[in-house]
Amino acid sequence: MNIKSLADLRKEFSTDFKCRTYLKKMRWVNGVTCPHCGNQPVLYMKNVKRWLCSECKAQFSLTSQTIFHGSKTPLPKWFEAIWLVCHSPKGISAMQLKREIGVTYKCAWRIGKQVRKAMRNNNFDDKLCGIVEVDETEVKSSGGGGGSTKSIVFGMVERDGFLRMSIIQNFKTMTIERVISQNFNNVKHIYSDGGHWLRFLKKYGKHDYIKHYQQYCDGKIHTNTIESVWSLLKRGIVGVFHHISTKYLQSYLDEFSFRFSFRKDKSSMFDAVLSSC
Numbered sequence: 001m002n003i004k005s006l007a008d009l010r011k012e013f014s015t016d017f018k019c020r021t022y023l024k025k026m027r028w029v030n031g032v033t034c035p036h037c038g039n040q041p042v043l044y045m046k047n048v049k050r051w052l053c054s055e056c057k058a059q060f061s062l063t064s065q066t067i068f069h070g071s072k073t074p075l076p077k078w079f080e081a082i083w084l085v086c087h088s089p090k091g092i093s094a095m096q097l098k099r100e101i102g103v104t105y106k107c108a109w110r111i112g113k114q115v116r117k118a119m120r121n122n123n124f125d126d127k128l129c130g131i132v133e134v135d136e137t138e139v140k141s142s143g144g145g146g147g148s149t150k151s152i153v154f155g156m157v158e159r160d161g162f163l164r165m166s167i168i169q170n171f172k173t174m175t176i177e178r179v180i181s182q183n184f185n186n187v188k189h190i191y192s193d194g195g196h197w198l199r200f201l202k203k204y205g206k207h208d209y210i211k212h213y214q215q216y217c218d219g220k221i222h223t224n225t226i227e228s229v230w231s232l233l234k235r236g237i238v239g240v241f242h243h244i245s246t247k248y249l250q251s252y253l254d255e256f257s258f259r260f261s262f263r264k265d266k267s268s269m270f271d272a273v274l275s276s277c
């Protein structure tokens with residue numbers, strides 16, 4: 001659904017019923033399916049608003065085993081939160097979300113966490129292919145003891161498509177190869193900077209690199225796409241979230257990856273979250 005503003009969204013999904021109708025359509029494109037066994041012939045029990053699976057006999061509701069499960073927050077507020085997380089280019093803090101949708105800080109934080117989970121579910125179905133730029137950067141995060149630490153983030157982005165980011169512990173070939181094999185499939189061409197630790201990449205596709213101390217771009221050989229990711233990510237961390245704990249850093253990276261992956265098709269982000277909830 002192409003919703004242009006938060007005001008439009010509030011109008012479109014003003015009641016729990018409207019949200020439930022739309023969620024049902026997004027969650028079960030091919031009809032109601034048991035989340036426990038995948039069976040389709042299910043019986044709706046109107047009095048308790050639940051379905052009964054004829055195969056495994058489990059009962060389930062529209063929100064069973066979704067990010068909404070067990071939440072007392074009304075669905076219209078959830079929908080607003082999803083829209084806001086999708087359409088804030090650098091992300092939205094729990095404090096801001098609390099103010100926008102009118103819930104407690106704790107609730108806003110939990111909703112943000114759950115939305116990031118759905119974004120990860122959606123973004124990680126397909127592996128990367130075609131032309132991919134890779135690079136690494138350091139991101140400041142806060143540890144359990146209150147001090148700050150630096151995490152190494154490895155980024156991989158299709159020039160016109162998906163972005164993935166993973167925290168890595170070191171620059172060993174074995175470490176990076178593990179990330180590459182989890183994310184690459186049918187990659188034709190890889191561009192990176194001149195880091196020695198990336199020379200092995202030719203195993204995974206044609207590999208060209210740019211020596212940044214000499215120049216930033218040589219025709220098609222550049223890492224401008226992934227550089228723009230780093231710039232957006234760092235502005236988001238410093239300007240919006242201020243501190244991200246190391247424990248949750250990967251989930252924020254997944255949120256950024258999701259939004260960036262939809263950079264050319266922003267109107268379908270909201271549906272993508274609902275269909276992966």
Ligand SMILES: [Zn+2]
Pocket residue numbers: 034035036037038039053054055056057058
């Ligand atoms: Zn079942």
